[in-house]
Amino acid sequence: MYKYLINSNSKTVIDEKLNLQLREKLQKKLIYSEFINFSGEKELSDILSSLKKQTTNTLVLIGDDNDFNLLIGQTGKLDSDIAVGYLPIKKSSLSKYLGLSNIQDSINSLSQRKITEKTIYSLSSRYFLDKIDLSFDENHKEKIIITTDKGLEIKIPSCVVSIENLNDDSYLTKTPIQITAYKIESQKQQSKNKTVLAKFIAKFNTNSEKREGLILSLHAKNFRINSLSKAKDSTGRIYNQSILIGKSPKTIRLISKKADIQK
Amino acid sequence: MINLSKKGHISELVGYSGIFLGSEIEAQGSIKTEEDVFIDGEFKGSIETVGAVEIGKNSSLTGSITARSIIIEGFAKADLLATDSIHIAGCGKVQGSINSKNISIDPGAVLKIKATTENV
Numbered sequence: 001m002y003k004y005l006i007n008s009n010s011k012t013v014i015d016e017k018l019n020l021q022l023r024e025k026l027q028k029k030l031i032y033s034e035f036i037n038f039s040g041e042k043e044l045s046d047i048l049s050s051l052k053k054q055t056t057n058t059l060v061l062i063g064d065d066n067d068f069n070l071l072i073g074q075t076g077k078l079d080s081d082i083a084v085g086y087l088p089i090k091k092s093s094l095s096k097y098l099g100l101s102n103i104q105d106s107i108n109s110l111s112q113r114k115i116t117e118k119t120i121y122s123l124s125s126r127y128f129l130d131k132i133d134l135s136f137d138e139n140h141k142e143k144i145i146i147t148t149d150k151g152l153e154i155k156i157p158s159c160v161v162s163i164e165n166l167n168d169d170s171y172l173t174k175t176p177i178q179i180t181a182y183k184i185e186s187q188k189q190q191s192k193n194k195t196v197l198a199k200f201i202a203k204f205n206t207n208s209e210k211r212e213g214l215i216l217s218l219h220a221k222n223f224r225i226n227s228l229s230k231a232k233d234s235t236g237r238i239y240n241q242s243i244l245i246g247k248s249p250k251t252i253r254l255i256s257k258k259a260d261i262q263k
Numbered sequence: 264m265i266n267l268s269k270k271g272h273i274s275e276l277v278g279y280s281g282i283f284l285g286s287e288i289e290a291q292g293s294i295k296t297e298e299d300v301f302i303d304g305e306f307k308g309s310i311e312t313v314g315a316v317e318i319g320k321n322s323s324l325t326g327s328i329t330a331r332s333i334i335i336e337g338f339a340k341a342d343l344l345a346t347d348s349i350h351i352a353g354c355g356k357v358q359g360s361i362n363s364k365n366i367s368i369d370p371g372a373v374l375k376i377k378a379t380t381e382n383v
Contacts, residue, residue, distance in 0.1 A: 152290060152294060214283065214285060215286075215287050215288060216283065216284060217282065217283040218282045
Protein backbone atom coordinates (compact mmCIF):
# COMPACT_ATOMS: atom_id res chain seq x y z
CA MET A 1 0.00 0.00 0.00
CA TYR A 2 1.13 3.54 -0.84
CA LYS A 3 1.28 6.21 1.86
CA TYR A 4 1.75 9.89 1.01
CA LEU A 5 3.51 12.32 3.33
CA ILE A 6 3.05 16.08 3.21
CA ASN A 7 4.97 18.58 5.33
CA SER A 8 2.32 21.01 6.55
CA ASN A 9 5.08 23.51 7.36
CA SER A 10 6.70 23.28 3.94
CA LYS A 11 7.81 26.37 2.09
CA THR A 12 6.11 24.84 -0.93
CA VAL A 13 2.42 25.15 -0.21
CA ILE A 14 0.09 22.47 -1.53
CA ASP A 15 -3.27 24.22 -1.69
CA GLU A 16 -6.66 22.53 -1.75
CA LYS A 17 -6.90 22.67 -5.53
CA LEU A 18 -3.54 21.00 -6.05
CA ASN A 19 -4.28 18.53 -3.28
CA LEU A 20 -7.50 17.52 -5.06
CA GLN A 21 -5.79 17.28 -8.43
CA LEU A 22 -3.12 15.01 -6.99
CA ARG A 23 -5.71 12.75 -5.39
CA GLU A 24 -7.57 12.46 -8.69
CA LYS A 25 -4.42 11.67 -10.67
CA LEU A 26 -3.34 9.07 -8.13
CA GLN A 27 -6.81 7.54 -8.09
CA LYS A 28 -6.70 7.21 -11.86
CA LYS A 29 -3.52 5.21 -11.52
CA LEU A 30 -5.06 3.19 -8.67
CA ILE A 31 -2.31 4.16 -6.27
CA TYR A 32 -4.17 6.59 -4.05
CA SER A 33 -4.50 5.87 -0.36
CA GLU A 34 -4.14 8.37 2.44
CA PHE A 35 -2.29 11.66 2.69
CA ILE A 36 -0.52 12.00 6.03
CA ASN A 37 0.47 15.47 7.21
CA PHE A 38 3.47 16.03 9.44
CA SER A 39 4.63 19.28 10.96
CA GLY A 40 8.34 18.64 11.41
CA GLU A 41 11.15 16.16 11.77
CA LYS A 42 10.00 14.84 15.14
CA GLU A 43 6.50 14.05 13.96
CA LEU A 44 7.85 12.51 10.75
CA SER A 45 10.13 10.31 12.82
CA ASP A 46 7.17 9.11 14.90
CA ILE A 47 5.13 8.37 11.78
CA LEU A 48 7.95 6.35 10.24
CA SER A 49 8.46 4.38 13.44
CA SER A 50 4.79 3.49 13.54
CA LEU A 51 4.77 2.39 9.90
CA LYS A 52 6.87 -0.67 10.66
CA LYS A 53 3.88 -2.41 12.17
CA GLN A 54 1.66 -1.70 9.22
CA THR A 55 1.50 -2.98 5.70
CA THR A 56 2.99 -0.01 3.89
CA ASN A 57 5.36 -0.98 1.09
CA THR A 58 5.69 2.42 -0.55
CA LEU A 59 6.17 5.77 1.06
CA VAL A 60 5.86 8.88 -1.09
CA LEU A 61 6.82 12.41 -0.14
CA ILE A 62 4.81 15.18 -1.79
CA GLY A 63 6.55 18.54 -1.62
CA ASP A 64 9.95 20.05 -2.35
CA ASP A 65 13.55 18.94 -1.98
CA ASN A 66 13.78 20.17 1.62
CA ASP A 67 10.76 18.04 2.53
CA PHE A 68 12.18 15.04 0.71
CA ASN A 69 15.50 15.52 2.45
CA LEU A 70 13.66 15.45 5.77
CA LEU A 71 12.32 12.03 4.81
CA ILE A 72 15.70 10.81 3.58
CA GLY A 73 17.22 12.05 6.82
CA GLN A 74 14.94 9.72 8.73
CA THR A 75 15.32 6.64 6.54
CA GLY A 76 17.16 4.91 9.34
CA LYS A 77 13.69 4.42 10.84
CA LEU A 78 12.39 2.61 7.76
CA ASP A 79 12.22 -1.09 7.13
CA SER A 80 14.67 -1.85 4.36
CA ASP A 81 12.02 -3.32 2.05
CA ILE A 82 9.94 -0.14 1.94
CA ALA A 83 10.32 1.79 -1.31
CA VAL A 84 10.55 5.57 -1.15
CA GLY A 85 9.01 7.79 -3.81
CA TYR A 86 9.04 11.51 -4.45
CA LEU A 87 6.31 13.61 -5.97
CA PRO A 88 8.02 16.96 -6.45
CA ILE A 89 5.67 19.93 -6.73
CA LYS A 90 8.27 21.91 -8.64
CA LYS A 91 11.37 21.12 -10.65
CA SER A 92 14.46 20.64 -8.54
CA SER A 93 17.85 19.05 -8.48
CA LEU A 94 16.44 15.95 -6.80
CA SER A 95 13.61 15.58 -9.29
CA LYS A 96 16.21 15.78 -12.04
CA TYR A 97 18.37 13.24 -10.19
CA LEU A 98 15.43 10.84 -10.17
CA GLY A 99 14.47 11.60 -13.76
CA LEU A 100 11.10 13.11 -12.82
CA SER A 101 10.32 16.02 -15.13
CA ASN A 102 6.81 16.96 -13.93
CA ILE A 103 3.99 15.85 -11.63
CA GLN A 104 2.37 13.52 -14.17
CA ASP A 105 5.75 11.99 -14.94
CA SER A 106 6.30 11.41 -11.23
CA ILE A 107 2.88 9.81 -10.82
CA ASN A 108 3.55 7.52 -13.79
CA SER A 109 6.85 6.47 -12.23
CA LEU A 110 5.11 5.86 -8.91
CA SER A 111 2.48 3.64 -10.50
CA GLN A 112 5.11 1.69 -12.42
CA ARG A 113 7.08 1.40 -9.18
CA LYS A 114 10.47 1.16 -10.85
CA ILE A 115 12.98 0.86 -8.06
CA THR A 116 16.60 1.80 -7.97
CA GLU A 117 18.79 1.06 -4.98
CA LYS A 118 20.92 3.97 -3.83
CA THR A 119 23.68 4.23 -1.30
CA ILE A 120 22.95 6.85 1.30
CA TYR A 121 25.42 8.76 3.40
CA SER A 122 25.19 9.82 6.98
CA LEU A 123 25.93 13.19 8.42
CA SER A 124 26.16 12.57 12.14
CA SER A 125 22.84 10.81 12.86
CA ARG A 126 21.12 12.06 9.72
CA TYR A 127 21.08 10.58 6.24
CA PHE A 128 21.33 12.26 2.89
CA LEU A 129 20.93 11.13 -0.66
CA ASP A 130 22.60 13.61 -2.96
CA LYS A 131 23.66 16.84 -1.27
CA ILE A 132 23.60 18.82 1.96
CA ASP A 133 24.69 22.41 2.43
CA LEU A 134 25.92 23.41 5.87
CA SER A 135 26.10 27.10 6.75
CA PHE A 136 28.53 28.12 9.44
CA ASP A 137 28.41 31.45 11.19
CA GLU A 138 30.44 33.79 9.01
CA ASN A 139 31.12 36.11 11.93
CA HIS A 140 32.86 33.34 13.82
CA LYS A 141 36.60 33.93 13.66
CA GLU A 142 37.75 30.46 14.66
CA LYS A 143 38.50 28.26 11.67
CA ILE A 144 36.59 25.14 10.75
CA ILE A 145 38.74 22.02 10.74
CA ILE A 146 38.01 19.33 8.17
CA THR A 147 39.80 16.01 8.54
CA THR A 148 39.68 13.27 5.91
CA ASP A 149 39.94 9.53 6.48
CA LYS A 150 43.48 9.74 5.04
CA GLY A 151 44.56 12.12 7.78
CA LEU A 152 44.56 15.30 5.73
CA GLU A 153 43.71 18.19 8.06
CA ILE A 154 42.35 21.37 6.51
CA LYS A 155 41.57 24.63 8.27
CA ILE A 156 39.13 26.94 6.53
CA PRO A 157 37.36 30.15 7.50
CA SER A 158 33.63 30.09 8.32
CA CYS A 159 31.64 29.57 5.15
CA VAL A 160 29.09 27.32 3.47
CA VAL A 161 30.21 23.71 3.20
CA SER A 162 28.49 21.64 0.56
CA ILE A 163 28.64 17.85 0.89
CA GLU A 164 27.66 15.81 -2.12
CA ASN A 165 27.20 12.11 -2.68
CA LEU A 166 28.97 11.19 -5.92
CA ASN A 167 28.49 7.49 -5.44
CA ASP A 168 26.84 7.13 -8.85
CA ASP A 169 30.05 8.20 -10.50
CA SER A 170 31.97 4.94 -10.76
CA TYR A 171 35.20 6.88 -11.20
CA LEU A 172 34.92 8.02 -7.60
CA THR A 173 33.75 4.87 -5.87
CA LYS A 174 36.71 4.92 -3.49
CA THR A 175 36.22 8.56 -2.54
CA PRO A 176 32.55 9.24 -3.20
CA ILE A 177 31.95 12.28 -1.02
CA GLN A 178 32.68 15.61 -2.63
CA ILE A 179 33.16 18.45 -0.20
CA THR A 180 33.23 22.03 -1.42
CA ALA A 181 33.40 25.21 0.64
CA TYR A 182 32.33 28.67 -0.46
CA LYS A 183 32.34 32.09 1.05
CA ILE A 184 29.02 33.81 0.61
CA GLU A 185 29.44 37.24 -0.90
CA SER A 186 26.86 39.95 -1.21
CA GLN A 187 25.22 40.42 -4.56
CA LYS A 188 27.17 43.64 -5.05
CA GLN A 189 30.36 41.68 -4.88
CA GLN A 190 29.24 39.21 -7.51
CA SER A 191 31.99 39.84 -9.96
CA LYS A 192 31.61 39.65 -13.65
CA ASN A 193 35.25 38.93 -14.21
CA LYS A 194 36.34 36.20 -16.50
CA THR A 195 39.44 35.09 -14.71
CA VAL A 196 40.61 31.54 -14.75
CA LEU A 197 39.54 31.10 -11.17
CA ALA A 198 36.09 32.55 -11.89
CA LYS A 199 35.62 29.97 -14.63
CA PHE A 200 36.72 27.25 -12.24
CA ILE A 201 34.28 28.45 -9.60
CA ALA A 202 31.48 28.63 -12.15
CA LYS A 203 31.73 24.88 -12.64
CA PHE A 204 30.67 24.40 -9.05
CA ASN A 205 27.86 26.94 -9.03
CA THR A 206 25.21 24.54 -10.21
CA ASN A 207 22.34 26.09 -8.30
CA SER A 208 20.88 29.55 -8.24
CA GLU A 209 22.23 30.56 -4.86
CA LYS A 210 24.33 33.69 -4.73
CA ARG A 211 27.63 32.00 -4.17
CA GLU A 212 31.06 33.11 -5.02
CA GLY A 213 34.43 32.46 -3.59
CA LEU A 214 35.21 28.78 -3.84
CA ILE A 215 37.82 28.05 -1.22
CA LEU A 216 37.92 24.27 -1.12
CA SER A 217 37.08 21.29 -3.26
CA LEU A 218 38.11 17.73 -2.59
CA HIS A 219 36.65 14.28 -2.20
CA ALA A 220 37.18 11.47 0.26
CA LYS A 221 35.54 8.42 1.74
CA ASN A 222 34.88 9.97 5.15
CA PHE A 223 35.18 13.43 6.65
CA ARG A 224 34.94 14.96 10.06
CA ILE A 225 34.14 18.63 10.44
CA ASN A 226 34.96 20.32 13.73
CA SER A 227 33.90 23.87 14.43
CA LEU A 228 33.36 26.02 17.47
CA SER A 229 30.23 27.40 15.81
CA LYS A 230 27.16 25.32 15.05
CA ALA A 231 26.10 24.62 11.48
CA LYS A 232 22.65 24.79 9.90
CA ASP A 233 21.39 22.95 6.82
CA SER A 234 18.77 24.09 4.31
CA THR A 235 15.97 22.45 6.31
CA GLY A 236 16.97 24.51 9.34
CA ARG A 237 18.39 21.60 11.27
CA ILE A 238 21.24 22.55 13.60
CA TYR A 239 24.36 20.41 13.77
CA ASN A 240 26.71 20.21 16.67
CA GLN A 241 30.34 21.16 16.61
CA SER A 242 31.68 17.79 15.50
CA ILE A 243 30.10 16.32 12.40
CA LEU A 244 31.04 12.94 10.98
CA ILE A 245 30.24 12.31 7.31
CA GLY A 246 30.47 8.86 5.82
CA LYS A 247 28.84 6.01 4.00
CA SER A 248 25.84 4.51 5.69
CA PRO A 249 25.47 0.74 6.00
CA LYS A 250 21.92 1.26 4.72
CA THR A 251 20.78 1.56 1.14
CA ILE A 252 17.50 3.08 0.10
CA ARG A 253 15.02 1.70 -2.42
CA LEU A 254 14.01 4.70 -4.47
CA ILE A 255 11.29 4.91 -7.06
CA SER A 256 12.68 6.63 -10.11
CA LYS A 257 12.10 6.76 -13.83
CA LYS A 258 14.90 4.35 -14.49
CA ALA A 259 14.94 1.16 -12.49
CA ASP A 260 17.89 -1.06 -11.78
CA ILE A 261 16.06 -3.71 -9.81
CA GLN A 262 12.69 -5.43 -10.12
CA LYS A 263 9.70 -4.70 -7.93
CA MET B 264 61.70 21.68 -23.57
CA ILE B 265 58.07 22.27 -22.88
CA ASN B 266 56.95 25.49 -21.31
CA LEU B 267 53.85 24.59 -19.33
CA SER B 268 52.82 28.18 -18.94
CA LYS B 269 51.89 28.18 -22.62
CA LYS B 270 49.42 25.38 -21.93
CA GLY B 271 47.49 27.42 -19.43
CA HIS B 272 46.86 26.55 -15.83
CA ILE B 273 45.48 23.59 -14.02
CA SER B 274 42.72 25.75 -12.62
CA GLU B 275 41.45 25.89 -16.21
CA LEU B 276 41.92 22.20 -16.82
CA VAL B 277 40.93 20.62 -13.54
CA GLY B 278 37.60 18.80 -13.63
CA TYR B 279 34.77 18.51 -11.17
CA SER B 280 36.64 15.94 -9.16
CA GLY B 281 39.91 17.84 -8.95
CA ILE B 282 41.34 18.96 -5.63
CA PHE B 283 41.36 22.68 -4.91
CA LEU B 284 42.72 24.28 -1.75
CA GLY B 285 42.22 28.04 -1.96
CA SER B 286 44.30 30.88 -0.64
CA GLU B 287 42.63 30.98 2.77
CA ILE B 288 43.28 27.33 3.46
CA GLU B 289 45.85 25.86 5.80
CA ALA B 290 46.33 22.13 5.33
CA GLN B 291 48.67 19.43 6.42
CA GLY B 292 48.94 15.72 5.74
CA SER B 293 49.13 13.74 2.53
CA ILE B 294 47.16 13.94 -0.67
CA LYS B 295 47.20 10.81 -2.77
CA THR B 296 44.92 11.03 -5.75
CA GLU B 297 44.52 10.43 -9.46
CA GLU B 298 43.23 13.93 -10.10
CA ASP B 299 44.79 17.31 -10.73
CA VAL B 300 45.61 19.35 -7.65
CA PHE B 301 45.55 23.13 -7.34
CA ILE B 302 46.87 24.66 -4.13
CA ASP B 303 46.85 28.36 -3.41
CA GLY B 304 47.07 28.26 0.38
CA GLU B 305 49.48 26.90 2.95
CA PHE B 306 50.23 23.21 2.71
CA LYS B 307 52.60 21.01 4.67
CA GLY B 308 52.98 17.41 3.59
CA SER B 309 53.13 15.26 0.50
CA ILE B 310 51.18 15.31 -2.74
CA GLU B 311 51.17 12.27 -4.96
CA THR B 312 49.13 12.16 -8.15
CA VAL B 313 49.23 10.86 -11.70
CA GLY B 314 47.75 14.19 -12.71
CA ALA B 315 49.13 17.70 -12.66
CA VAL B 316 49.89 19.90 -9.65
CA GLU B 317 49.84 23.68 -9.61
CA ILE B 318 51.12 25.66 -6.65
CA GLY B 319 49.53 29.09 -6.96
CA LYS B 320 50.94 32.56 -6.36
CA ASN B 321 49.57 32.83 -2.82
CA SER B 322 50.73 29.43 -1.74
CA SER B 323 53.41 28.19 0.60
CA LEU B 324 54.21 24.52 0.36
CA THR B 325 56.55 22.47 2.50
CA GLY B 326 57.06 18.79 1.73
CA SER B 327 57.11 16.83 -1.51
CA ILE B 328 55.25 16.53 -4.79
CA THR B 329 55.21 13.57 -7.13
CA ALA B 330 53.10 14.17 -10.21
CA ARG B 331 52.90 14.03 -13.98
CA SER B 332 53.59 17.74 -14.23
CA ILE B 333 54.21 20.50 -11.72
CA ILE B 334 53.84 24.27 -11.97
CA ILE B 335 55.22 26.44 -9.18
CA GLU B 336 54.07 30.05 -8.97
CA GLY B 337 54.34 30.48 -5.20
CA PHE B 338 56.80 29.32 -2.58
CA ALA B 339 57.83 25.67 -2.28
CA LYS B 340 60.34 24.20 0.09
CA ALA B 341 60.05 20.76 -1.31
CA ASP B 342 61.30 17.84 -3.32
CA LEU B 343 59.57 17.90 -6.69
CA LEU B 344 59.42 14.88 -8.98
CA ALA B 345 57.49 14.96 -12.25
CA THR B 346 57.35 12.29 -14.93
CA ASP B 347 56.51 14.84 -17.61
CA SER B 348 57.66 18.34 -16.70
CA ILE B 349 58.31 20.95 -14.05
CA HIS B 350 57.79 24.64 -14.68
CA ILE B 351 58.80 27.37 -12.26
CA ALA B 352 57.17 30.70 -13.01
CA GLY B 353 58.93 34.06 -12.62
CA CYS B 354 57.13 34.68 -9.33
CA GLY B 355 58.04 31.23 -8.02
CA LYS B 356 60.48 30.53 -5.20
CA VAL B 357 61.77 27.00 -4.74
CA GLN B 358 64.10 25.43 -2.21
CA GLY B 359 64.91 21.73 -2.39
CA SER B 360 65.24 19.37 -5.32
CA ILE B 361 63.55 19.15 -8.70
CA ASN B 362 63.63 16.08 -10.85
CA SER B 363 62.04 15.79 -14.28
CA LYS B 364 62.87 15.11 -17.91
CA ASN B 365 61.69 18.60 -18.80
CA ILE B 366 62.44 21.57 -16.58
CA SER B 367 61.63 25.16 -17.49
CA ILE B 368 62.31 28.22 -15.39
CA ASP B 369 61.04 31.72 -16.12
CA PRO B 370 63.28 34.74 -15.50
CA GLY B 371 62.81 36.13 -12.02
CA ALA B 372 62.31 32.80 -10.29
CA VAL B 373 64.25 32.46 -7.04
CA LEU B 374 65.85 29.06 -6.67
CA LYS B 375 68.00 27.18 -4.22
CA ILE B 376 67.75 23.76 -5.72
CA LYS B 377 69.41 20.59 -6.84
CA ALA B 378 68.05 19.86 -10.32
CA THR B 379 68.11 16.50 -12.09
CA THR B 380 66.84 15.62 -15.53
CA GLU B 381 67.53 11.89 -15.44
CA ASN B 382 66.07 8.70 -13.99
CA VAL B 383 62.48 9.87 -13.80
